[in-house]
Amino acid sequence: MDLKVPEQERHFREEVRAFLNESLTPEILEAGRKTTSVFAPVKEVMAWQRLLHAKGWAAPHWPKEYGGTGWSVGQRAVFAEELVRAEAPPLIPMGLQMCGPCLIGFGTEEQKAHYLPRILSGEDIWCQGYSEPGAGSDLASLKTFAESDGDDYVINGTKIWTTYAHHANRMFLLVRTRRDGKPQAGITFLLLDMNTPGITVDPIVGLDEVPEQCQVFFDNVRVPKRNRVGEENDGWTVAKYLLTFERGGQDYAPALGVQLQRLKQIAARQTTAGGGSLREDPVWAHKVAACESEVLALSFTEKRIKSALSAGKDPGALSSMTKILGTELQQRVTELGIETLGSQALVWQPQALVPGGDEAPLGPEYALTAMASYLNARACSIYGGSNEVQRGIIAKAVLGL
Known part of the structure; x- marks a missing residue:
């Protein structure tokens, strides 16, 4: 490259x-x-x-x-x-970054012709039905079951942490279609219409008072078998392919680099106890420099992944590596943001974060998002497969452990 x-x-x-x-x-x-x-x-x-x-x-x-x-x-x-x-x-990444590439890799020609233009235009908004109350990082233990009934599957069960399910009109999900044998061998990948009878969506309000995630319940929900992606009981193969795009399809480095530059600008306005600029404080400057060096290394790895995907290759464990580095750096940068702003970051105004709202920030506008960003970043090392799971993948695939 x-x-x-x-x-x-x-x-x-x-x-x-x-x-x-x-x-x-x-x-x-x-x-x-x-x-x-x-x-x-x-x-x-x-x-x-x-x-x-x-x-x-x-x-x-x-x-x-x-x-x-x-x-x-x-x-x-x-x-x-x-x-x-x-x-x-x-x-919103579920359609453009996950379902779309997955359909390009595994979908039928009819599925591609129908869904891909609608994903691009935004006519369809997708959500991801993977996690369940008892199946998060251990996704193979999922229990939502799809029983074969003629030309349909009949789904019963529940999914949780389903981001934007209350806005989506489509879902891609994993269901169990066989209870015996190896757990991974009895899973099927389906596409469904969220307006199908029997689906109930219950939003979950997060720490930032925003309902992003939801729990979704399925009560005898019928899904045509033509909406299956890949073969029955081989949905684990499709799911692993999709997770490559969820973990390695996101560019962390560009955003992190810009965030660090903005923190430098904010630090230039902040004064230390000695009366100098926080940006000139050697301890603070060392923390920023350490983050910048790791962001630079991450950017090269992300480019290697994009190069591999462009050539039709599987980046393999590199996707897990960037997921670990990107999310943990995101957490460090948001922590540094709180440290940089000090008491200005403690103002909690969720209503001022609503676009078009009338509530003005109590402090400087650049401090408004600091605490909510910090809180949201706590979850980024968990979703998309926890970072502990990603380290296990690297240990197995790269180190042979």
């Missing part, structure tokens, strides 16, 4: 910046500034996806024949970085 920045990529950065300056409305920008997790307010983020889709930029990592951009790994890195710099809200 060539890490030099060619001249055309410099021009590309200018093109991206011009598009963002022209296209990001005040409402979308406000949603981006007030986003404190990987999920932005739905109304504004879907408006942003429609603008990107009209430009042909909604799914840069998809193959061009399915609506991708055909960009190089370097161009995609530039695009990700400029999105963060412009404070654009992140797109």
Whole structure:
């Protein structure tokens, strides 16, 4: 992989910046500034996806024949970085980053033709039905059962921590279709319409007072067998493929780099007990430098993953590595944000984080999101497969333990 920045990529950065300056409305920008997790307010983020889709930029990592951009790994890195710099809200990942690539890899031609254009346009909003009350990191222990009945499956059970299920009209999920034998060998991957009779969605309010996750209940929910992805009882293979994109399809480094630059700017305004600038404090500066060096290393690894995916290769344990490094660095950076702001970070105003709301921040606007971002970052080393599980994958796949 060539890490030099060619001249055309410099021009590309200018093109991206011009598009963002022209296209990001005040409402979308406000949603981006007030986003404190990987999920932005739905109304504004879907408006942003429609603008990107009209430009042909909604799914840069998809193959061009399915609506991708055909960009190089370097161009995609530039695009990700400029999105963060412009404070654009992140797109909802379940369709674009997970279900879409999974269908490209395992879906039938009919499934691709039907679902992929709707994912790109935002006509379908997807949620992920994986975790259950007794099956989180140990996903193979899931119990939600789908019984075969003619041309349908009949589903009974429950899923939990189902992000944005209360906004989604589609779900991809894992169900058990066989109870005997090895647990992984009795799982099937299905697609379903969230408006199907028998589905109940119960939102869960988080520490930041935002209902992002939900519990979903299935009571004799009928799903056509044509909505199965892959073979019956072989959904574990499909699920592992999808998790490669969930763990390795996200760029952590661009956002982390921009966040650290903003922390430097904030620190320049903060004074220490001795009257000097916090940015000049050697202890604080050492912490920032340590984070910056690790973000740089992470960015190279993410580019290696993108290069492998672009060549049709499986990045394997690299996806687990970036998931560990990216989420733990995110936690460290949000902790450093709290340390940098001091008492200014203690103001708790969840209503001021609502786009279009009337409540003004009590302190500086740049401090408004610090505490909510810190709280949300506590979960990032758990979702998508806990970091302990990722270390186990690396130990097995790389070290042979």
